[in-house]
Amino acid sequence: MNDTVGIVIVSHSKDIAKGTADMVRQMVGGEVKVAFCGGDPDGGLGTNVSSIIDAINNAWSTKGVAILVDLGGAETNSEMAVEMLEPDRRNMVVVCNAPIVEGAVMAATEAAGGSSLDEVRAVAEELSAS
């Protein structure tokens, strides 16, 4: 099976989320599923749980999904979104403690090689090691 870990990018700004996804596609290629979301339900800056759930489902892979976030609320909303998934999917999604742009590129690069969710997360989170 050649499925790869999916990548979800969650920013307060849809432009940042889209730009990050564009960078991932250009630098890593199209074999990794990348989904992004940004903005509150009214289209302003912010994050919201329902669009994060949609993004997770769009990037879904049998190997799971790694989420990259920007600021606090993006992380809180992403964790909430994971808890609201179907029970069999909850344990296959992780929110990475990593900078959003670099983390997304590194995570996608690792995912493209067929790595597991834990490996993808570890590579992204190395960027946060002090």
Added chain:
Amino acid sequence: MSVEPVKLKSLVKAAAEQVIASAPELTALDQAIGDGDHGANMKRGFEAVLGKLDTIGAQPLDEALKTIGKTLVMTVGGASGPLYGTFFIAAGDALSQKRSLPEDIVEVFARAIGAVSTRGRSQAGEKTMLDVLYPVLDTLKADGDRPDVIERVRVTAREAVERTVPMRATKGRAAFLGARSVGHADPGARSSCILLHAVCNALEGRP
């Protein structure tokens, strides 16, 4: 005291309308120390709750709390959606486990607050809604048997909001402002107080 379906519905309606009416005040507070979206976010969430009032009113209390929580999670956005959503969902979960109100109010409230603390990775004293919720929990513990407990909760919540004014935020968007957060009440503390007051008033049959 049991919460009758009709009373639950009117209580939820009153609380939601109070939050919606307070949106400009919450926005002004959040513009001072946050990103200015708390009023609009809470208004959107509680309008969605009002839209589900018939469903909520027909549910047992535990399920009604979970419906309110999930509705807030899906509609509020920002960080307050998951935090308020978690509060109501956790309260509903606690009630589902063979607990009942008002006898187990302290335990149900404590579990809901604990879930908020975990979700926000925050403790008391960090200029958040927890700085209202924990003092109210203490009042429920200490004064739960007093006839004037509802008034005591109201006073506790109001005073607790004032105590967030000199606090320096270390969580949430206000944390980015550091020292500038000092001197303003926390918007989440204020919205918690507004909700608590609305519930207190409804329990006493006041408008």
